[in-house]
Amino acid sequence: MTPADACAGPADPAGAVRKVGVEEEFHLVDLRTSRLTTRAPELLDVLPPGSPYVEELQRCVIEANSDVHRHLDDLRVNLQSNRSVLVDAAAGLGIGVVAAGSVPLSVPTEMLVTETPRYRRMLADYQLLAREQLICGTQVHVDVTDRDEAVAIASRISPYIPSLLALSASSPFWADGTDTGYASARTLVWQRWPTTGPFPDVYSAAEYDDEIERLINSGVITDPGMVYFDVRPSARVNTLELRVCDSCPSVDTIALIAALFRALVIREARRLDSPSPPTSPALYRAAIWQAARAGLEGDLIDVDHSTPRPAADVITDLTASLRNELEDCGDWPAVDELTRQALTFGSSSARQRRTLRRRGRFTAVVDNLIAETAGTLTEAPLPDDPEGRLLHGYRRPEQPADIPTVDSPDRASYDEAVASAGASRPGYAEILASAAALGANTLRKRQYQIEREQSIDGVTFRVTGQSRAQLFPLDVMPRYIGADDWQRVSRGLRQRALALNTFITDVYGDQECIHGGILPPEALDRAPGYRQTGRMPAWQRVRTHICGTDLVSPEPGHFVVLEDNLRVPSGIAYAMSNRTLMTQFMSEIPMPAATMSVADVPRMLGETIAAAAPPDAHADGIDIMISSGWQDSAWFEHTILAAGAGLRLTTPEHISVDVTDGPDAGRVFFHHGTSRVPVNTAYVRMDEDMLLSSNGFHDQPLRDGILDGLGRGRFALANALGNGVGDDKAIYHYVPAMIRYYLGEEPLLDQVPTWLCAERHQRDHVVDNLEHLVVKPIDGLGGSGITIGPECTAEELSRRRVDLLTQPERFIAQEVVALSTHPTFDGNGFYAHHVDLRAFVHLRAAGDERVSAHVAPAALTRVAPAGSLIVNSSRGGGGKDTWIQGADPAPREG
Known part of the structure; x- marks a missing residue:
């Protein structure tokens, strides 16, 4: 049963706490290769009977539906419980579960559409759109008095929808590992469908139904379920549905979006007797595009004033403007803290890019997404920076970064800017202080601006x-x-x-x-x-x-x-x-x-x-x-x-x-x-x-x-x-x-110090100390073919030992x-x-x-x-x- 179905009973009157529910779509990845896998039917077969999981268009995707809740904490617990059941069942099949708009590793030609008449027809009708639907979204339902109210509210909340998209942005990479340059590449793919985008210019349920009927009669879509506007009234029951967001690896992000969307619905329901200035469709689409481009790291468009503003300011102002409604729902303390966390840590898209920069592998990005989806990722603590230099991630003297060598196994790296006691080294005091004074939010924005300029210049x-x-x-x-x-x-x-x-x-x-x-x-x-x-x-x-x-x-x-x-x-x-x-x-x-x-x-x-x-x-x-x-x-x-x-x-x-x-x-x-x-x-x-x-x-x-x-x-x-x-x-x-x-x-x-493996006695020394040495091919370029002993597994060392015994002249070895x-x-x-x-x-x-x-x-x-x-x-x-x-x-x- 979807959240929309569960909301089918009598709704609370405008101003009361309205129920909210969430639909989540999850990618399935092979735990061995970190690539998308088309095993949804197999996973659905092992899930408990009557569980809230359903198939989707692509066989690499599963959808989960929450119950509906008045209390935000109950929703968070429900979402995490659904994920736990799904993750545990998938792990038994060697499958990982990822809640994100996209994943960077897949072979699109290997993907399969789910074998139902409806999905086969969609594939026949929409071809490339259906084949490339390797994306996942989050939908939030809030109950309304009736469908007339849903339509009236939908036309009033457009200015705020781009901010909710920015909070959810989690799809920077496309399936072939390309960095798309966007925080939500899913939005670009999604908006190619003929019935996505801004809510139509209608003001009653009858007008809305006539609009949908005309679309069906045109032959472009076959049923009301294929209406994918960024926000829409349910086709069956009295809910208003937010459809614009990426899937979110963090349950906290979903809870924040759900709370803000519910507060918007409540506020605009209270204002229905007051006029609302229409939102320009062109400006709205521009604002959605900008949110997809920048996420939380750049500027968002302030639709009310048609100006760009830092995303952190736009999100903070939106949250503050909804304080009354959030307090009425009992959500304000949680939303205030969740907003602070979201702006501190940045979007999932930015975190994925940071993971790639830090660890250099897309498999590490996928691993982090799997862990965050399951709730097992050890997140960095919120900044505790008494020195005011954003150095809370630095190792202290009691936690040295030991890098052993053959001659001095306890030798450790030194830091060029920060001494072991935390003092600045010569030349760095003003540099560190000035950088930290900008703060993490500003530095993230500058990093985004630098990357945008590099993209323009082709760096x-x-x-x-x-x-x-x-x-x-x-x-x-x-x-x-x-x-x-x-x-x-x-x-x-x-x-x-x-x-x-x-x-x-x-x-x-x-x-x-x-x-x-x-x-x-x-x-x-x-x-x-x-x-x-x-x-x-x-x-x-x-x-x-x-x-x-x-x-x-x-x-x-x-x-x-x-x-x-x-x-x-x-x-x-x-x-x-x-x-x-x-x-x-x-x-x-x-x-x-x-x-x-x-x-x-x-x-x-x-x-x-x-x-x-x-x-x-x-x-x-x-x-x-x-x-x-x-x-x-x-x-x-x-x-x-x-x-x-x-x-x-x-x-x-x-x-x-x-x-x-x-x-x-x-x-x-x-x-x-x-x-x-x-x-x-x-x-x-x-x-x-x-x-x-x-x-x-x-x-x-x-x-x-x-x-x-x-x-x-x-x-x-x-x-x-x-x-x-x-x-x-x-x-x-x-x-x-x-x-x-x-x-x-x-x-x-x-x-x-370098050993020439072509010399027998030097080769023997290298083989005996392989776990402590760096071994390089003599013709290797770009770091290729290198093994760093302290970082290698036993299997990797064993393979390199065979290389040295059979082709020693191809290698040299050096201290780490x-x-x-x-x-x-x-x-x-x-x-x-x-x-x-x-x-x-x-x-x-x-x-x-x-x-x-x-x-x-x-x-x-x-x-x-x-x-x-x-x-x-x-x-x-x-x-x-x-x-x-x-x-x-x-x-x-x-």
Whole structure:
């Protein structure tokens, strides 16, 4: 029996406590895969006879109907009881239950419509709409005196319905894992049906019934049950039904919406003798769209005044305006507290996005939704922040974040902003205080505004395993790096870049490093990045024009090199974008006057590429950037850097090579329209194998012509071919020895102790200590294939042990570094997330066979999901604006 059926008896007179009931729709997911499962018929068969559960259009959805209640607490208990029965029965079948507008993991083609005549007809009539109905909603029923009253009230409460939708918003992701950019994507899907949207312009039950009859006669719908207006009178009994809301994982959210809707019905019933200004249908639809877009994190439209206002203000004002009715129902204390909680924790949609940012996996999002639906999710407590810094989520000294290593198993991470006793570290006192002074609600809104601006600007990165690029999340708390620390790091970066450049030049030349015993000959045989093409051209003194070095900080003032990137290091444009966004949206956090500007980064790149010109450069030649195109994960960066550096951004199909014996032999040309322009230097932002295997203009193969141009000194590539040998994870082991050999200096930056598994005794050490070590494929990119011993299951360690015993040459192992943590805003406060730093060094030929090294004034801080040590952007991490103090470090020649 639905709540509407239960309300069929005599209603209370206007002004008394009216009964309220709820219909909830639930997604069913496979507990093993976290994907939608079409097992509703099987679950319905095992539920108790006479229980309040019914089938829905899709066989991956079940509906539950509450009883009707006058007391809000009774409704909450009833809803939780219905969920408990459903959850327990489903768990016995290996099924999870999710109350949300959508779930991010499903295969739409595997979904099935329930086999009843009515639903089969709906599928035949509505096709795509029915097939994509992978959404769930919550409906609230409140009893009314009669259907005339229901119609009269429905036309009066339109201005407030968008606020109720915003409270319920729980569908940010679509079935394929795409972030839709909306808080309630379900609303977009739902409103495609022909009878959804605003209540029609009618004022009596007779007028309403005539309207529905006309719709049925039109053939668009078959019965009154297919009328899906956002609010509607029941077709059978005296209730008014709210239909606009997403399903809600939290019972408290449903209780809040039900209480507010009942209070609205009571208030407007009392006002029926007073005129009510009509609501513009166009403005109403705009307000619904805005609520679906923003949830509680952005602005809602104040329909009465046709203006945008912060969602928190709109919801607070609505609750306050209904206080009399809520008190009459006995709901005011509960609603006041539930409203505060809703605005403190934010919408379910925002919480799901935070879960994805923190943990980097959609399965974690689904797991949290299952737990919250069942009432077993351990929710973060409401902020208890006596220091006024929103640091209530920080670990205290008695709860260290231990990260064991082989040599020091009790070694723990340190936090760069907050000392163990809770005091601010140097440079952070004003930053922390200013950020906390904004409050969680304002920070959530700013985060939403930043994400919206990123969407406009296309600040995206493709996460490994996803078909579409996602926004590159920017945290609202900046990272501060002091001048002394940066000077030390810069000296070490320049030293390391010069040594690696010399190594690559040497290894493709005389190979003095082999003869001098710096690394064994077999090291090159095992290095996937060592290529014959790297021997071309011999004239090029600079091979690593732009180096990206990844650093971590295990203790204050101490930075350690984690990895070198000498092929196509990305990230600097994201650092520039982060600065722009922070300046625009977080100006209340004062940036120190000594913070280095990032404005000259593009000009610096242009100068570096110009300095890479070949010996026989064309007088009218240009410099270009070659990308694989818009589908590249870093396409945003390519467009920003090319425009700022004065490079023509192009793809291989706009390039041609002259393979004749004429005067242009060895020249490379860029084609634009009907013109053909010679190219001197190409900054390559794509894999070298992809470039050399591409066909160019008029489908001409490019490989031979590019190699010929390099050999003749008429064309240059930055970075050079074959550079992968220098950032090979096994070669990394030898870099300190290279610095001593080529530069005659001691390394200024430490690096992580590394074991080469190709060496038998080192491999045995790794196998014996696998649970304490990080194991990486030597050719792995983007954090792929990594196992972190302390985070692995016994099964994962067993599989990696087999890899090491059968293919040891494919792997290296390193200690687990105690990466520093940094305050990161997670919706309610600042929590400790691990961070690293990608810094950039430019190398240029400086004359007299020397090379100069220049450190860029911008660096990218990357943030790991909570609890993870993998900060790589392609694994779902985010970024921070990095405030580096001091003047630009002076270049070094070597």
